[in-house]
Amino acid sequence: MNLLLRGAAIAAVLHITPVVVLVKRPDAVQTLLPGADSYFARDVHLSDPDAHRLHELVDWSPEDGVLTFFGGKAGATVVGALTFVRVDTPHGPLEVAVGFTPQGAVRGVIVTKATVEMKPWVLEAVGAGLVERYRGLKPDDVPGGAAALDGHAGKLAVYVAGEVDKGVARGLAAYGTFYAVRNAGA
Amino acid sequence: MLYDLARADLRIKWLVTCLLATLGVSYVFGALMVSRYAGFTPGRVAATYAGPEMSMPMPPESTMVMEHPMSMADFAKPEVHEVDTNLLIQDTHVHVPMYGVIAAALSLVVAGLSLSQGWALALITLLFAAPWLDFAGMWLTKFVSGRFAAVTLIGGWAMGVGYLAVTALAIHQMWPRRRGVDR
Numbered sequence: 001m002n003l004l005l006r007g008a009a010i011a012a013v014l015h016i017t018p019v020v021v022l023v024k025r026p027d028a029v030q031t032l033l034p035g036a037d038s039y040f041a042r043d044v045h046l047s048d049p050d051a052h053r054l055h056e057l058v059d060w061s062p063e064d065g066v067l068t069f070f071g072g073k074a075g076a077t078v079v080g081a082l083t084f085v086r087v088d089t090p091h092g093p094l095e096v097a098v099g100f101t102p103q104g105a106v107r108g109v110i111v112t113k114a115t116v117e118m119k120p121w122v123l124e125a126v127g128a129g130l131v132e133r134y135r136g137l138k139p140d141d142v143p144g145g146a147a148a149l150d151g152h153a154g155k156l157a158v159y160v161a162g163e164v165d166k167g168v169a170r171g172l173a174a175y176g177t178f179y180a181v182r183n184a185g186a
Numbered sequence: 187m188l189y190d191l192a193r194a195d196l197r198i199k200w201l202v203t204c205l206l207a208t209l210g211v212s213y214v215f216g217a218l219m220v221s222r223y224a225g226f227t228p229g230r231v232a233a234t235y236a237g238p239e240m241s242m243p244m245p246p247e248s249t250m251v252m253e254h255p256m257s258m259a260d261f262a263k264p265e266v267h268e269v270d271t272n273l274l275i276q277d278t279h280v281h282v283p284m285y286g287v288i289a290a291a292l293s294l295v296v297a298g299l300s301l302s303q304g305w306a307l308a309l310i311t312l313l314f315a316a317p318w319l320d321f322a323g324m325w326l327t328k329f330v331s332g333r334f335a336a337v338t339l340i341g342g343w344a345m346g347v348g349y350l351a352v353t354a355l356a357i358h359q360m361w362p363r364r365r366g367v368d369r
Contacts, residue, residue, distance in 0.1 A: 024262070025265075026261040029258070030258075039258070039260075040255050041255075041260075042251060042253045043251070044249060044250075044251050045246050045250040046249050047247060047249045050249045063268070063270045064270065070261075088272050178249070
């Protein structure tokens, strides 16, 4: 019986809470692609070698081997691109939107989804200035949001900032390897 | 029989009743959560677990790029809640132990009921088989065919049926109606 109760307690502690939308996708798109009046989606179906390359870079493979970027244009002028990246954590998934300028630097980062449990940690981290730390990063840069927040926010906010760092690193690697390169070559 | 819920101490009967009521509440909210995230039809369950993997199971030989226009309305469309392999591994790791604990708790209740050995064994088997079917259906839907979504639905309904059967029998046997009261 003791084992049974302990098992129940462990299972209860590990139970993942539902995902909540923190910022709706259309709002994230309008924020990260300002002024755009038309949009397109670019699906990059990765071959095995390319998927392996990405995995080597950031220890991550996209869902179903497909990277999806969304581009925005104002008339004929490209205003940038963004991608939504999911990060699986022991507390459930997070979704991070990473937006890029046409020059390939990070325009902004928005945490669009988190679990009910992680939501207050995300709000604290964002309130402590987490997303501002990513602005201007280039594909070869390493995001340091968690390090910047260390000592300025609670431990759980710093923890979640580390998970957002992972999402941004994935977005940077994916953009730098499979979006910016193709655009430069086009 | 040493362990007979019908003749058990009032405190044990109350404990079992509270356990069943608590599990009942969690089952109701579990069903609500399923209706929000996966749905109760084979089509919605298949969309949740199979995802695009069913349409493109193998990676291309060389990386392919496809573009299509998007409108703001496309961004606003309700997203299908998709469970990919990583999340399914996590879900299985987290949920299966809990389902095992629930099945064990309900089986302990079954063991205290006045049932033939055959019926008791059948109920215990149902209680443990239901979550197995539930998760087996998810994995088969993801990696074999979307048709296995039905297995997940059968598993989910079987969990509900098992719980209701145990609850109805336990309440009936522990709290019998008084008959033949003289006036």
